[in-house]
Amino acid sequence: ETHHLHWEVSYMFASPDCQEKLVMAINGQFPGPTIHAKAGDTVVVELKNSLPTEGVVIHWHGIKQIGTPWADGTALISQCPIKPDETFVYKFQADKAGTYFYHGHYGMQRAAGLYGLLIVDVKEGEKEKIKYDGEINMLLSDWYHQDIYTQMVGLSSKPFRWIGEPQSLLINGGGQFNCSLATNQGINKCNMENMQCAPMVLQVLPNKTYRLRIISTTSLSSLNLAIGNHKMTIVEADGNYVDPFTVDDMDIYSGESYSALITTDQHVSSNHWISVGVRGRQPKTPPALAILSYLNNNSQYQLELPKATPPITPLWNDYAHSKSFSYKILAAKDTPKPPKRADRLIQLLNTQNKIDGFIKWSLNNVSMVLPPTPYLGSLRYSLKGAFDQKKPRDWFGANYNVMKPPINPNTTTGSNLYEIKFNSTVDIILQNANALAENVSEIHPWHLHGHDFWVLGYGEGLFRKKDVSRFNLKNAPLRNTAVIFPYGWTAIRFVADNPGVWAFHCHIEPHLHMGMGVILAEGIELVKEIPKDAISCGKTAKMLMNNHG
Numbered sequence: 001e002t003h004h005l006h007w008e009v010s011y012m013f014a015s016p017d018c019q020e021k022l023v024m025a026i027n028g029q030f031p032g033p034t035i036h037a038k039a040g041d042t043v044v045v046e047l048k049n050s051l052p053t054e055g056v057v058i059h060w061h062g063i064k065q066i067g068t069p070w071a072d073g074t075a076l077i078s079q080c081p082i083k084p085d086e087t088f089v090y091k092f093q094a095d096k097a098g099t100y101f102y103h104g105h106y107g108m109q110r111a112a113g114l115y116g117l118l119i120v121d122v123k124e125g126e127k128e129k130i131k132y133d134g135e136i137n138m139l140l141s142d143w144y145h146q147d148i149y150t151q152m153v154g155l156s157s158k159p160f161r162w163i164g165e166p167q168s169l170l171i172n173g174g175g176q177f178n179c180s181l182a183t184n185q186g187i188n189k190c191n192m193e194n195m196q197c198a199p200m201v202l203q204v205l206p207n208k209t210y211r212l213r214i215i216s217t218t219s220l221s222s223l224n225l226a227i228g229n230h231k232m233t234i235v236e237a238d239g240n241y242v243d244p245f246t247v248d249d250m251d252i253y254s255g256e257s258y259s260a261l262i263t264t265d266q267h268v269s270s271n272h273w274i275s276v277g278v279r280g281r282q283p284k285t286p287p288a289l290a291i292l293s294y295l296n297n298n299s300q301y302q303l304e305l306p307k308a309t310p311p312i313t314p315l316w317n318d319y320a321h322s323k324s325f326s327y328k329i330l331a332a333k334d335t336p337k338p339p340k341r342a343d344r345l346i347q348l349l350n351t352q353n354k355i356d357g358f359i360k361w362s363l364n365n366v367s368m369v370l371p372p373t374p375y376l377g378s379l380r381y382s383l384k385g386a387f388d389q390k391k392p393r394d395w396f397g398a399n400y401n402v403m404k405p406p407i408n409p410n411t412t413t414g415s416n417l418y419e420i421k422f423n424s425t426v427d428i429i430l431q432n433a434n435a436l437a438e439n440v441s442e443i444h445p446w447h448l449h450g451h452d453f454w455v456l457g458y459g460e461g462l463f464r465k466k467d468v469s470r471f472n473l474k475n476a477p478l479r480n481t482a483v484i485f486p487y488g489w490t491a492i493r494f495v496a497d498n499p500g501v502w503a504f505h506c507h508i509e510p511h512l513h514m515g516m517g518v519i520l521a522e523g524i525e526l527v528k529e530i531p532k533d534a535i536s537c538g539k540t541a542k543m544l545m546n547n548h549g
């Protein structure tokens, strides 16, 4: 089946948390429309850019883009930004059932509200492995009242202006700013008459099982979600089935998606708080709340606020709690196993650095900048001088103390382009370290485009070669996003079997903006003819003009 969609991206005024600001919308909707497809379906989105004066692209997060690397929607990597008033056609296959989303991938447009859900069901005629009676989607985001231009300019100014913590957290695009519905919070009570800021009510029937699809597209915040009186059984992560496990609360990092099963086994006419709070950074943002409401005997849903206090998020710096959740995520039985060994090991040291006093993030001491000509075109057509040719390193050297701020914080910029042998198996060790300030090391969720990878393990401190022997080759989970914990490392393995140019980066929007990413290029000679609309800028535009002049 083919899903043919006509979308128009524009700004509109909206008040997701009852404070009005400009929001990036699709067809006048924020969040954008939900795409429902089946595995194997083709999705065609004719995307018209109706932003007055800026380019746009959309990335289909978790979709592998096999055979269509130009549809990955990464500005200056896989395609040229779509110009105002122009239309670009994204055509790709929904390759695997699972919970996905889409979002802007140019500058910080995701943080402006350019996102929505992409739900892929099992193939026609195939049976869903997980049994449930109904589905509920929860798209989580954080929300800033400052516009993204002020944020971006601040991040690249001297002195540096950090974006700070978000003003509110949103569930399906709605939230409450500076007030709370929960009775135990020391802040103003929200005005419930304002429907836009009323909590989302999830209506359920008693004695059923629901599949909650939980997705985080936050700009900055790591989140924790809990439902009063209901346990959650995690069954899917990033479009891959996991070995089911049951928890009282779950963590979710930007770029991740999960399915959690809940059973509505409480009193037939009851209601319960769902709360979402911030982890990993000292929270200044009130938790987001939703209400799980059972249909009562009179066929009516309870719309009053639950009597109990909402679940409280674990202490923001209780990393043991977060690790215990991440370590429980293991592959379901039928998951393909990783190859026994890798052909190449790349160790990427994540550091916060400075260039002439400007604050950056670097990998092996190089902060990523993107060239004016997207890599996919310049590599495919071997255009000379399209980007900085300096090869990035596979290792950062033996003497780096990850527990202390960098002795020499000075960094440089570069393309961070790794050329990967087609069909080879690659291990990447994401090595965390102390940031510029003493005793600070932050969470970074890393997202890989074009692939799933196996998470082989996590460790504390500096990764050592002997840690390879601890890798989980038995039931390593497949993911497209993996977190690195403060002062720790995370090991991933993937097979470079998808011709194209793929970003691999921290999914925290300001961190990517500050250079926290690398580019992987594989099997470029196998990329078919790239649609002209994807490469009509920079040196590839000149090439096209010369060919047809």
Ligand SMILES: O=C1O[C@H]([C@@H](O)CO)C(O)=C1O
Pocket: 162, 435, 442, 511
């Ligand atoms: O990139 C970041 O910058 C600030 C801080 O380190 C400097 O102000 C912060 O919390 C980040 O995550």
